[in-house]
Amino acid sequence: MQIASLGSGSKGNATIVSHGKTTILVDCGFSLRQFEQRLSRLEVSPEQIDAILLxxxxADHGSGVARLAAKYFIPVWSTVGSARAVFDDSFVYHQVCGGESFRVGCFEILPVTVPHDxxxxxxxVFCHVDSGKKFGxxxxxxxxxNHILKAYDKLDGLLLEFNYDQAMLDSGPYPYPLKQRVSGDFGHLSNDQSIDLLSQIDTRNLNCxxxxxxxxxxNSAEIVERRLNALDAIPLPVLASQEIGFGWIHI
Ligand SMILES: [Zn+2]
Ligand SMILES: [Zn+2]
Structure with missing residues (x-):
C-alpha cells in the first residue's frame, strides 16, 4: 500500500491511497487546476483515480470534489449529510454510513464517525484485503x-491531525470565538489530544x-516533533505540509 498527499491544512487537503491497480482519493479541497498540477508531481493522472471519498x-476538504468528479467521471462515496452540503440534488454518489465498511478495489474501507462541526x-480506515495491512x-x-480508539487500534500507518498547540492558540491572533471553535469538542485535535491518542492505541505495528x-x-513543526520524540516506540514522523503534502510513502 502506498500513500501520498497533495497538501494538508486549512487551505486544502487531498490524500491518495493506492495499491496495484486501485487508486483512491480522500477529499479534494483544491481547485481543479491546483489539483491537476499537484497530482502531476506524483506522476498520477486523474484518469487513474477509481474513487473519491469525502x-x-x-471547503478545505470538499470544495473541489464535484468539479473533479464530473470532469473525469470518478464515482464519489459520501455520507448523506456531507453530500447534501456539497452537491446539488441531482448528484449521484455512493452513500456511506459510519461503522459500515465498503469495498473499493483491493481495499475494505471503514468510515468512522467523528465529532466535528x-x-x-x-x-x-483502509484495510488491504490480501495483506491485512491497515492505514487510518x-x-x-x-x-x-472510545469509538475512535477502537477503530484506530493496531494500524500499520496513521495520518493524524496535530492541529494546534494549546499555549500558541491561547496567545495567538485568532479572535476568541474562533479559538473556542478550534479547541472545542467539535473542532480540531491539539498536540496533547493526538499524543494522548497515540498513548492509548496499540502502536506495535505502526511503521508510518x-x-x-x-x-x-x-502550531509549529518543531513543537510537534519535540513532543513525539519524547514518546517511546513511535516511528519517526513525516510532516504533511500545506504546499507540498508529502510524496509516496510505502506501508
Ligand atoms: Zn480541515
Ligand atoms: Zn473540517
Missing amino acids: THEH AGEPVQF ILTDTGHIT LIVAHISENN
Missing part, C-alpha cells in the same frame, strides 16, 4: 472518543506516522 463538507463527518486517516476531529492538518498560526 470526509465532510468544509459538520453535517455528518466521517474519517476513514484522522483529521478534523474535536476530541477522541504522518503529522497532518498543522495550523500555520497555532
Whole structure:
C-alpha cells in the first residue's frame, strides 16, 4: 500500500491511497487546476483515480470534489449529510454510513464517525484485503472518543491531525470565538489530544506516522516533533505540509 498527499491544512487537503491497480482519493479541497498540477508531481493522472471519498463538507476538504468528479467521471462515496452540503440534488454518489465498511478495489474501507462541526463527518480506515495491512486517516476531529480508539487500534500507518498547540492558540491572533471553535469538542485535535491518542492505541505495528492538518498560526513543526520524540516506540514522523503534502510513502 502506498500513500501520498497533495497538501494538508486549512487551505486544502487531498490524500491518495493506492495499491496495484486501485487508486483512491480522500477529499479534494483544491481547485481543479491546483489539483491537476499537484497530482502531476506524483506522476498520477486523474484518469487513474477509481474513487473519491469525502470526509465532510468544509471547503478545505470538499470544495473541489464535484468539479473533479464530473470532469473525469470518478464515482464519489459520501455520507448523506456531507453530500447534501456539497452537491446539488441531482448528484449521484455512493452513500456511506459510519461503522459500515465498503469495498473499493483491493481495499475494505471503514468510515468512522467523528465529532466535528459538520453535517455528518466521517474519517476513514483502509484495510488491504490480501495483506491485512491497515492505514487510518484522522483529521478534523474535536476530541477522541472510545469509538475512535477502537477503530484506530493496531494500524500499520496513521495520518493524524496535530492541529494546534494549546499555549500558541491561547496567545495567538485568532479572535476568541474562533479559538473556542478550534479547541472545542467539535473542532480540531491539539498536540496533547493526538499524543494522548497515540498513548492509548496499540502502536506495535505502526511503521508510518504522518503529522497532518498543522495550523500555520497555532502550531509549529518543531513543537510537534519535540513532543513525539519524547514518546517511546513511535516511528519517526513525516510532516504533511500545506504546499507540498508529502510524496509516496510505502506501508
Ligand atoms: Zn480541515
Ligand atoms: Zn473540517
